[in-house]
Every structure is written in C-alpha cells, then in structure tokens.
Amino acid sequence: MSKPVVSVVKFNDPYLSLKEAIDLCDGLKGLNKSDKILIKPNLVEWYMEESFPPFGVVTTSAVMFALVRILAEEGFRNLAIGEATVLPLGTKGRDVFKALGYEKLREDYGVELIDFKEEKHEGVDFDELKFFIPKKVLEADKIINVPVLKTHAMCTVSLGIKNLKGCVDAKSKKLCHGKEVDLNHTFSRIAEKLPVALTIIDGVYTIERGPTYVGQAFRKDLLIASTDIYAADVVGAEILGYGVKDVPHLEFYAGRNGRSTDIADIEIKGDIDSHKTHLEWEHVWAEDGIGPAFFKRLGITGLTVRKYDNTLCTGCVDRFNTAINLLATSFKGKPFDNTEVLNGKKMLSKGGFNKTVLFGKCICEANKDNPNIKKAIPIRSCPPNIEKFIELMSEEGIEFDIEASLKFRQFLFDRYKGKEEFDFSLFAAQDGASRDGSCLAR
C-alpha cells in the first residue's frame, strides 16, 4: 500500500512556498473544477483591540490570500471561507473577516464569507453523539482545512482534526467537553464525516501553551500540506515534539480508522528534522495545587484555584483566565479567606474551605447539594458572567484591581512589540493577490 504524502516547506514567499507545498503532495488532485470548495481557517479568537497578538493563534491572511490565488489560477471558481470565531463571546464573523482583510478576497475572487454562527445547522449522528453542523459545511463538495501549527492546553496539539471542531455549533462544542465523554474522543470524530480534500497547516507562527494568545508565540516559517488530514497532523505534532501516542485524539483517531501510529509509514517530502522542537502544551499548576505556578511566585495564600480539566468549554476558558488574572492582581499581601474556586463540569468540593466559588452554571449544578461546602459563591450563568463574579467577590470583601488586570493583557502583547519577526501585516489584506497576478502576495 502506498504511503500518504506530507510536504514540509520552508515559508519564504507566501505564494511560492504554498504552491510548492501543494504541488509536492499533489494537493489539488481530489478537487474538480466545479466543486463548491469551503476553506476553513482557524480564527478561534480575535479581539478588536490593538493589544491582541494573533501570532500562532489564527491562520495568517498571507497563507489564505496565497491559497485563494492559487485556486483561482487553477480555475476553481466556487470558493467560500467559513469559520465561527468563539472568543470574545458575541464576536461577529464579518468583523473578523474584515479585520483580516478577507473582504478583498470577496471583491477580487467572489469568495463567499460565511459566519457559521449565522447559518442554519443540521444534526449529524456520530453514533451516540449528535453534532449540529452548518448546512453550508455539509453542502460543500470539498473542504480545504487551514489550521495553525499550535499546541493546546487540553488536547496537546491543535492541528487539522482539531480545527474541524470549529464546524459545529456552540451547543455541540459544549457536548464535546462533556462530563461523561472524553473531549479527545468527541471532536476527533468530526473529521470522519467531512469531505476534507486538503489540509494545510500554517506554521508561519506557532505557540507554546496555546491555543489562545495567553501562550508564547514563536516565528516558525513552515508550511505542512497533505491530502490526508491524519498524516498532516502526525507530522505537525512531530514537529511540535509529540508522537501520536502523546496526543490522545490522534491515537484515538488512529485506532478508530485503522491508521498506523508510526511516522515511518508517512512519506515526508521535505526536511522535518531541522524544524523539530519541543513546545510545552500544559499550563503548570503549583505542586500543592493552589493555582497556576505563578501564584506561588506572587506569594498568594488562602486561595485554591483547582486546575481546569477537559470539561471546561472554550467560552469558560476565557472567563476562567480573566478570573485568575483578577484574583492574582488583587492580591496585595493579605491572605484570601481560605477560598476555593471550582470550574468545569465535574469538580466536587471536598470541604475544608470557608468559601467555595462555583465558576459557571455546570459546576453550580454539580455541587448544588454538596454538604462539604460551607459557603457557596455561585456564578450561575453559562458561560460565567465576569461582572457577576466581580460583584459577588466584592460582597466578600475582595476588590479587584481592574487597571492591573488590563496591564497584564498589555504585558502579553508587549512581548512581541518591536520584534521584526512578529509581523502584523501577515494578518491583513495582501497586496498583489488580485487575479492579474502581477505581483506576489507579500
């Protein structure tokens, strides 16, 4: 049996490098000229504020523009780009598409821009699971999947298979983070039913402890492409420092689909050894479990924030990070009143605390009759409302330093400021991507 082919190409020029990556793996072989082609980038979060660093978080516009140009030159006319940006909650797709310059792709190539959140969805059965998928995804003849080369704080890596979780509605995403099912065994099923003809992993940037901007981004200048989504992911994971056995959703996918877990069973066109690195994926918690490791450095006492688990949905992750930040920046040396914070869907208080913050509807539900809780501070909404959190904590005598917490966001952004390799123009409309092809996208 022939091996699946994965190309690995150094990113120099967006158009030429991508063309090389696609040609090396014969990436357009499964596409017909009349196909409705849906391109699925990873635009999981996009903050309109200038202080949002997109590096290693979202697919670069440079790669998207080059891809559309290549497809148009090859005679593919029926093109769409679709995504459902999750964070911040309530973000409109059209605003994100505009910020990334995609309107120019609509003007120059007639590319349809689809915000999945505004589309009709249909239920699709995955044995015991039912996911709701936008009709426009189901109606696509072929999908070109364009994830980012990144690590993920719950799934180890987020590549082609994980990017498809963006194709299900909010309710289905919550189902993926279920109490009874393992996250890695849910979203990995989606790839089995969607017509992904080509996966292009955008490795212009990568991020440690992703998938959001809280992680540390690096310039990587790499493109990985394959008509085989699993093979592309295996190579992407290897480059990030992980074999299939280190990545539960890849191992699960391999088991279900009779795939080899040995990278030697993939034909790699290009050099991966010089690009291999090891990026950490997990957020480090203090050994005694009181909270993220930096709680120890700050000398925080009287507070225990339990480490997130896989049941914490993406919407909750954002609020949880904000809550941690608010708690940390409010600490001025006075110990908290022996307070614990529970999150996700299944943590149970074991007692021993004066106060228990129940962060979100699910955890309120899970602990509603828990006799171990002395005093509950319930944030009942889904996802948890930060204003309510601030209000209830204030009633407990904890005043948050909003200014300091905003500075933390700025601090994360400032890590990239003034560094030439962190180039914001790669996340905007690209010159020269018009159909006349008079110059290359740069």
Ligand code: SF4
């Ligand atoms: S409260 Fe949080 S964990 Fe529960 S369903 Fe809502 S977003 Fe998910």
